[in-house]
Amino acid sequence: MPSPSDYDVWLFDLDGTLVDTEWSYTREVFDRVGDRMGTQFSDREAEVLWHGLGGSRNVQLREWGFDPPAFWDAFHEIEDPQARAEATYLYDDAAYVADLDAPVGVVTHCQEFLADPVLDALDVRDWFDVVLCCDDDTGWKPDPRPLELALGDVGADPDHDAVYAGDAASDVGAAMNAGLDAVHVERHAPEKRGHCVLGDHRVESFDDLFDARAE
Structure with missing residues:
Protein backbone atom coordinates (compact mmCIF):
# COMPACT_ATOMS: atom_id res chain seq x y z
CA MET A 1 0.00 0.00 0.00
CA PRO A 2 1.24 3.53 -0.72
CA SER A 3 1.80 6.19 1.89
CA PRO A 4 0.99 9.87 1.30
CA SER A 5 4.69 10.58 0.77
CA ASP A 6 4.80 8.19 -2.19
CA TYR A 7 3.01 10.69 -4.44
CA ASP A 8 3.62 14.31 -5.40
CA VAL A 9 -0.05 14.90 -6.29
CA TRP A 10 -3.28 13.30 -5.11
CA LEU A 11 -6.44 13.52 -7.21
CA PHE A 12 -9.85 12.25 -6.11
CA ASP A 13 -13.26 11.63 -7.55
CA LEU A 14 -16.03 13.30 -5.53
CA ASP A 15 -19.43 11.53 -5.51
CA GLY A 16 -19.22 8.00 -4.17
CA THR A 17 -15.58 8.49 -3.23
CA LEU A 18 -15.36 11.38 -0.76
CA VAL A 19 -19.06 12.14 -0.42
CA ASP A 20 -22.40 10.47 -1.00
CA THR A 21 -26.07 11.38 -0.95
CA GLU A 22 -28.91 10.15 1.21
CA ALA A 85 -26.00 19.88 -0.74
CA GLU A 86 -28.23 19.39 2.30
CA ALA A 87 -28.66 15.68 1.47
CA THR A 88 -24.93 15.06 0.90
CA TYR A 89 -22.62 13.74 3.60
CA LEU A 90 -18.86 13.27 3.86
CA TYR A 91 -17.48 9.78 4.30
CA ASP A 92 -15.69 9.51 7.65
CA ASP A 93 -12.57 8.13 6.03
CA ALA A 94 -12.36 11.13 3.69
CA ALA A 95 -10.91 13.13 6.60
CA TYR A 96 -7.44 11.86 5.63
CA VAL A 97 -7.55 14.12 2.58
CA ALA A 98 -7.39 17.25 4.73
CA ASP A 99 -4.00 16.16 6.12
CA LEU A 100 -2.26 15.41 2.83
CA ASP A 101 0.94 17.43 2.49
CA ALA A 102 0.87 17.68 -1.30
CA PRO A 103 -1.23 19.29 -4.02
CA VAL A 104 -4.72 17.77 -3.88
CA GLY A 105 -7.46 17.98 -6.46
CA VAL A 106 -10.94 16.77 -7.35
CA VAL A 107 -11.90 15.58 -10.82
CA THR A 108 -15.59 14.81 -10.95
CA HIS A 109 -18.46 14.21 -13.36
CA CYS A 110 -20.65 16.19 -10.94
CA GLN A 111 -21.55 19.45 -12.62
CA GLU A 112 -20.19 22.70 -11.21
CA PHE A 113 -23.60 24.07 -10.22
CA LEU A 114 -24.07 20.99 -8.01
CA ALA A 115 -20.48 20.42 -6.83
CA ASP A 116 -19.89 23.97 -5.59
CA PRO A 117 -22.76 24.01 -3.05
CA VAL A 118 -21.73 20.54 -1.80
CA LEU A 119 -18.12 21.60 -1.20
CA ASP A 120 -19.28 24.77 0.56
CA ALA A 121 -21.92 23.04 2.69
CA LEU A 122 -19.44 20.40 3.87
CA ASP A 123 -16.77 23.07 4.44
CA VAL A 124 -14.12 21.14 2.50
CA ARG A 125 -13.34 23.46 -0.40
CA ASP A 126 -10.04 24.48 1.17
CA TRP A 127 -8.89 20.84 1.08
CA PHE A 128 -8.36 21.13 -2.67
CA ASP A 129 -5.98 23.09 -4.84
CA VAL A 130 -8.09 22.42 -7.92
CA VAL A 131 -11.67 21.28 -8.55
CA LEU A 132 -12.36 20.20 -12.12
CA CYS A 133 -15.93 19.39 -13.12
CA CYS A 134 -15.95 17.44 -16.37
CA ASP A 135 -17.89 18.69 -19.38
CA ASP A 136 -17.88 18.22 -23.13
CA ASP A 137 -14.86 20.50 -23.45
CA THR A 138 -12.70 18.71 -20.89
CA GLY A 139 -13.90 15.25 -21.85
CA TRP A 140 -15.37 12.56 -19.61
CA LYS A 141 -13.64 9.80 -17.69
CA PRO A 142 -12.14 7.35 -18.66
CA ASP A 143 -10.73 9.95 -21.08
CA PRO A 144 -7.45 11.00 -19.40
CA ARG A 145 -7.77 14.67 -20.37
CA PRO A 146 -9.66 15.84 -17.25
CA LEU A 147 -6.92 14.40 -15.05
CA GLU A 148 -4.23 15.90 -17.26
CA LEU A 149 -5.90 19.31 -17.02
CA ALA A 150 -6.10 19.05 -13.23
CA LEU A 151 -2.43 18.11 -13.01
CA GLY A 152 -1.57 21.12 -15.16
CA ASP A 153 -3.61 23.37 -12.88
CA VAL A 154 -1.48 22.37 -9.88
CA GLY A 155 1.74 22.75 -11.84
CA ALA A 156 2.53 19.04 -12.13
CA ASP A 157 4.52 17.78 -15.11
CA PRO A 158 4.64 14.25 -16.57
CA ASP A 159 7.53 13.32 -14.28
CA HIS A 160 5.46 13.84 -11.13
CA ASP A 161 4.28 10.76 -9.27
CA ALA A 162 0.52 11.24 -9.11
CA VAL A 163 -2.42 9.07 -8.11
CA TYR A 164 -6.16 9.22 -8.72
CA ALA A 165 -8.66 7.63 -6.33
CA GLY A 166 -12.25 6.86 -7.23
CA ASP A 167 -15.09 4.42 -6.78
CA ALA A 168 -15.92 3.67 -10.42
CA ALA A 169 -14.39 1.74 -13.29
CA SER A 170 -14.21 4.99 -15.26
CA ASP A 171 -12.03 6.49 -12.51
CA VAL A 172 -9.55 3.63 -12.70
CA GLY A 173 -9.62 3.80 -16.49
CA ALA A 174 -8.94 7.54 -16.50
CA ALA A 175 -6.00 7.11 -14.13
CA MET A 176 -4.46 4.35 -16.21
CA ASN A 177 -5.02 6.24 -19.45
CA ALA A 178 -3.29 9.28 -17.93
CA GLY A 179 -0.36 7.19 -16.69
CA LEU A 180 -1.27 7.67 -13.02
CA ASP A 181 -1.55 5.07 -10.31
CA ALA A 182 -5.17 4.17 -9.61
CA VAL A 183 -6.82 3.60 -6.24
CA HIS A 184 -10.22 1.93 -6.40
CA VAL A 185 -12.35 2.55 -3.31
CA GLU A 186 -15.07 -0.11 -3.36
CA ARG A 187 -18.07 1.51 -1.69
CA HIS A 188 -20.42 -1.19 -3.02
CA ALA A 189 -20.35 -4.96 -2.85
CA PRO A 190 -18.94 -6.42 -6.09
CA GLU A 191 -22.14 -8.42 -6.61
CA LYS A 192 -24.06 -5.13 -6.90
CA ARG A 193 -21.64 -3.92 -9.52
CA GLY A 194 -21.55 -7.30 -11.25
CA HIS A 195 -17.78 -7.25 -11.59
CA CYS A 196 -14.62 -6.30 -9.73
CA VAL A 197 -12.73 -3.11 -10.53
CA LEU A 198 -8.98 -3.62 -10.27
CA GLY A 199 -6.68 -0.64 -9.85
CA ASP A 200 -3.11 -0.45 -8.62
CA HIS A 201 -4.61 -0.43 -5.14
CA ARG A 202 -8.06 -1.72 -4.18
CA VAL A 203 -9.50 -0.81 -0.78
CA GLU A 204 -12.89 -0.71 0.90
CA SER A 205 -12.00 2.41 2.87
CA PHE A 206 -9.30 5.05 2.93
CA ASP A 207 -8.54 3.65 6.39
CA ASP A 208 -7.05 0.64 4.58
CA LEU A 209 -4.97 2.90 2.38
CA PHE A 210 -3.59 5.45 4.80
CA ASP A 211 -3.34 3.31 7.92
CA ALA A 212 -1.01 0.98 6.02
CA ARG A 213 1.78 3.53 6.44
CA ALA A 214 1.83 2.78 10.17
CA GLU A 215 2.41 -0.95 9.66
Whole structure:
Protein backbone atom coordinates (compact mmCIF):
# COMPACT_ATOMS: atom_id res chain seq x y z
CA MET A 1 0.00 0.00 0.00
CA PRO A 2 1.24 3.53 -0.72
CA SER A 3 1.80 6.19 1.89
CA PRO A 4 0.99 9.87 1.30
CA SER A 5 4.69 10.58 0.77
CA ASP A 6 4.80 8.19 -2.19
CA TYR A 7 3.01 10.69 -4.44
CA ASP A 8 3.62 14.31 -5.40
CA VAL A 9 -0.05 14.90 -6.29
CA TRP A 10 -3.28 13.30 -5.11
CA LEU A 11 -6.44 13.52 -7.21
CA PHE A 12 -9.85 12.25 -6.11
CA ASP A 13 -13.26 11.63 -7.55
CA LEU A 14 -16.03 13.30 -5.53
CA ASP A 15 -19.43 11.53 -5.51
CA GLY A 16 -19.22 8.00 -4.17
CA THR A 17 -15.58 8.49 -3.23
CA LEU A 18 -15.36 11.38 -0.76
CA VAL A 19 -19.06 12.14 -0.42
CA ASP A 20 -22.40 10.47 -1.00
CA THR A 21 -26.07 11.38 -0.95
CA GLU A 22 -28.91 10.15 1.21
CA TRP A 23 -30.99 7.52 -0.61
CA SER A 24 -34.22 9.43 -0.03
CA TYR A 25 -32.88 12.29 -2.13
CA THR A 26 -31.70 9.98 -4.90
CA ARG A 27 -35.04 8.19 -5.00
CA GLU A 28 -36.94 11.49 -5.20
CA VAL A 29 -34.76 12.73 -8.06
CA PHE A 30 -35.36 9.59 -10.11
CA ASP A 31 -39.09 9.72 -9.39
CA ARG A 32 -39.22 13.25 -10.74
CA VAL A 33 -37.00 12.46 -13.73
CA GLY A 34 -39.23 9.48 -14.50
CA ASP A 35 -42.33 11.68 -14.34
CA ARG A 36 -40.70 14.15 -16.71
CA MET A 37 -39.76 11.38 -19.17
CA GLY A 38 -43.00 9.42 -18.85
CA THR A 39 -41.37 6.36 -17.33
CA GLN A 40 -40.44 4.82 -13.98
CA PHE A 41 -37.00 3.96 -12.65
CA SER A 42 -36.71 1.01 -10.31
CA ASP A 43 -34.59 1.24 -7.16
CA ARG A 44 -31.98 -0.90 -8.90
CA GLU A 45 -31.90 1.32 -11.99
CA ALA A 46 -31.63 4.44 -9.83
CA GLU A 47 -28.76 2.95 -7.82
CA VAL A 48 -26.88 1.75 -10.90
CA LEU A 49 -27.17 5.10 -12.66
CA TRP A 50 -26.45 7.24 -9.59
CA HIS A 51 -23.27 5.35 -8.71
CA GLY A 52 -22.24 4.31 -12.21
CA LEU A 53 -22.27 0.66 -11.18
CA GLY A 54 -22.78 -0.53 -14.73
CA GLY A 55 -19.89 1.43 -16.21
CA SER A 56 -20.75 4.16 -18.70
CA ARG A 57 -24.09 5.67 -17.71
CA ASN A 58 -24.91 6.58 -21.31
CA VAL A 59 -24.28 3.03 -22.47
CA GLN A 60 -26.43 1.74 -19.62
CA LEU A 61 -29.24 4.15 -20.45
CA ARG A 62 -29.25 3.03 -24.07
CA GLU A 63 -29.27 -0.64 -23.05
CA TRP A 64 -32.38 0.05 -20.98
CA GLY A 65 -34.05 1.91 -23.85
CA PHE A 66 -33.63 5.45 -22.53
CA ASP A 67 -32.32 8.39 -24.56
CA PRO A 68 -29.22 9.76 -22.74
CA PRO A 69 -29.61 13.44 -23.77
CA ALA A 70 -33.27 13.43 -22.71
CA PHE A 71 -32.34 11.80 -19.41
CA TRP A 72 -29.56 14.26 -18.60
CA ASP A 73 -31.64 17.29 -19.61
CA ALA A 74 -34.38 16.18 -17.22
CA PHE A 75 -31.90 15.20 -14.52
CA HIS A 76 -30.15 18.57 -14.45
CA GLU A 77 -33.37 20.54 -14.70
CA ILE A 78 -34.81 18.73 -11.69
CA GLU A 79 -31.82 18.70 -9.37
CA ASP A 80 -31.81 21.55 -6.86
CA PRO A 81 -28.26 22.49 -5.79
CA GLN A 82 -29.19 23.48 -2.26
CA ALA A 83 -31.34 20.40 -1.69
CA ARG A 84 -28.56 18.17 -2.97
CA ALA A 85 -26.00 19.88 -0.74
CA GLU A 86 -28.23 19.39 2.30
CA ALA A 87 -28.66 15.68 1.47
CA THR A 88 -24.93 15.06 0.90
CA TYR A 89 -22.62 13.74 3.60
CA LEU A 90 -18.86 13.27 3.86
CA TYR A 91 -17.48 9.78 4.30
CA ASP A 92 -15.69 9.51 7.65
CA ASP A 93 -12.57 8.13 6.03
CA ALA A 94 -12.36 11.13 3.69
CA ALA A 95 -10.91 13.13 6.60
CA TYR A 96 -7.44 11.86 5.63
CA VAL A 97 -7.55 14.12 2.58
CA ALA A 98 -7.39 17.25 4.73
CA ASP A 99 -4.00 16.16 6.12
CA LEU A 100 -2.26 15.41 2.83
CA ASP A 101 0.94 17.43 2.49
CA ALA A 102 0.87 17.68 -1.30
CA PRO A 103 -1.23 19.29 -4.02
CA VAL A 104 -4.72 17.77 -3.88
CA GLY A 105 -7.46 17.98 -6.46
CA VAL A 106 -10.94 16.77 -7.35
CA VAL A 107 -11.90 15.58 -10.82
CA THR A 108 -15.59 14.81 -10.95
CA HIS A 109 -18.46 14.21 -13.36
CA CYS A 110 -20.65 16.19 -10.94
CA GLN A 111 -21.55 19.45 -12.62
CA GLU A 112 -20.19 22.70 -11.21
CA PHE A 113 -23.60 24.07 -10.22
CA LEU A 114 -24.07 20.99 -8.01
CA ALA A 115 -20.48 20.42 -6.83
CA ASP A 116 -19.89 23.97 -5.59
CA PRO A 117 -22.76 24.01 -3.05
CA VAL A 118 -21.73 20.54 -1.80
CA LEU A 119 -18.12 21.60 -1.20
CA ASP A 120 -19.28 24.77 0.56
CA ALA A 121 -21.92 23.04 2.69
CA LEU A 122 -19.44 20.40 3.87
CA ASP A 123 -16.77 23.07 4.44
CA VAL A 124 -14.12 21.14 2.50
CA ARG A 125 -13.34 23.46 -0.40
CA ASP A 126 -10.04 24.48 1.17
CA TRP A 127 -8.89 20.84 1.08
CA PHE A 128 -8.36 21.13 -2.67
CA ASP A 129 -5.98 23.09 -4.84
CA VAL A 130 -8.09 22.42 -7.92
CA VAL A 131 -11.67 21.28 -8.55
CA LEU A 132 -12.36 20.20 -12.12
CA CYS A 133 -15.93 19.39 -13.12
CA CYS A 134 -15.95 17.44 -16.37
CA ASP A 135 -17.89 18.69 -19.38
CA ASP A 136 -17.88 18.22 -23.13
CA ASP A 137 -14.86 20.50 -23.45
CA THR A 138 -12.70 18.71 -20.89
CA GLY A 139 -13.90 15.25 -21.85
CA TRP A 140 -15.37 12.56 -19.61
CA LYS A 141 -13.64 9.80 -17.69
CA PRO A 142 -12.14 7.35 -18.66
CA ASP A 143 -10.73 9.95 -21.08
CA PRO A 144 -7.45 11.00 -19.40
CA ARG A 145 -7.77 14.67 -20.37
CA PRO A 146 -9.66 15.84 -17.25
CA LEU A 147 -6.92 14.40 -15.05
CA GLU A 148 -4.23 15.90 -17.26
CA LEU A 149 -5.90 19.31 -17.02
CA ALA A 150 -6.10 19.05 -13.23
CA LEU A 151 -2.43 18.11 -13.01
CA GLY A 152 -1.57 21.12 -15.16
CA ASP A 153 -3.61 23.37 -12.88
CA VAL A 154 -1.48 22.37 -9.88
CA GLY A 155 1.74 22.75 -11.84
CA ALA A 156 2.53 19.04 -12.13
CA ASP A 157 4.52 17.78 -15.11
CA PRO A 158 4.64 14.25 -16.57
CA ASP A 159 7.53 13.32 -14.28
CA HIS A 160 5.46 13.84 -11.13
CA ASP A 161 4.28 10.76 -9.27
CA ALA A 162 0.52 11.24 -9.11
CA VAL A 163 -2.42 9.07 -8.11
CA TYR A 164 -6.16 9.22 -8.72
CA ALA A 165 -8.66 7.63 -6.33
CA GLY A 166 -12.25 6.86 -7.23
CA ASP A 167 -15.09 4.42 -6.78
CA ALA A 168 -15.92 3.67 -10.42
CA ALA A 169 -14.39 1.74 -13.29
CA SER A 170 -14.21 4.99 -15.26
CA ASP A 171 -12.03 6.49 -12.51
CA VAL A 172 -9.55 3.63 -12.70
CA GLY A 173 -9.62 3.80 -16.49
CA ALA A 174 -8.94 7.54 -16.50
CA ALA A 175 -6.00 7.11 -14.13
CA MET A 176 -4.46 4.35 -16.21
CA ASN A 177 -5.02 6.24 -19.45
CA ALA A 178 -3.29 9.28 -17.93
CA GLY A 179 -0.36 7.19 -16.69
CA LEU A 180 -1.27 7.67 -13.02
CA ASP A 181 -1.55 5.07 -10.31
CA ALA A 182 -5.17 4.17 -9.61
CA VAL A 183 -6.82 3.60 -6.24
CA HIS A 184 -10.22 1.93 -6.40
CA VAL A 185 -12.35 2.55 -3.31
CA GLU A 186 -15.07 -0.11 -3.36
CA ARG A 187 -18.07 1.51 -1.69
CA HIS A 188 -20.42 -1.19 -3.02
CA ALA A 189 -20.35 -4.96 -2.85
CA PRO A 190 -18.94 -6.42 -6.09
CA GLU A 191 -22.14 -8.42 -6.61
CA LYS A 192 -24.06 -5.13 -6.90
CA ARG A 193 -21.64 -3.92 -9.52
CA GLY A 194 -21.55 -7.30 -11.25
CA HIS A 195 -17.78 -7.25 -11.59
CA CYS A 196 -14.62 -6.30 -9.73
CA VAL A 197 -12.73 -3.11 -10.53
CA LEU A 198 -8.98 -3.62 -10.27
CA GLY A 199 -6.68 -0.64 -9.85
CA ASP A 200 -3.11 -0.45 -8.62
CA HIS A 201 -4.61 -0.43 -5.14
CA ARG A 202 -8.06 -1.72 -4.18
CA VAL A 203 -9.50 -0.81 -0.78
CA GLU A 204 -12.89 -0.71 0.90
CA SER A 205 -12.00 2.41 2.87
CA PHE A 206 -9.30 5.05 2.93
CA ASP A 207 -8.54 3.65 6.39
CA ASP A 208 -7.05 0.64 4.58
CA LEU A 209 -4.97 2.90 2.38
CA PHE A 210 -3.59 5.45 4.80
CA ASP A 211 -3.34 3.31 7.92
CA ALA A 212 -1.01 0.98 6.02
CA ARG A 213 1.78 3.53 6.44
CA ALA A 214 1.83 2.78 10.17
CA GLU A 215 2.41 -0.95 9.66
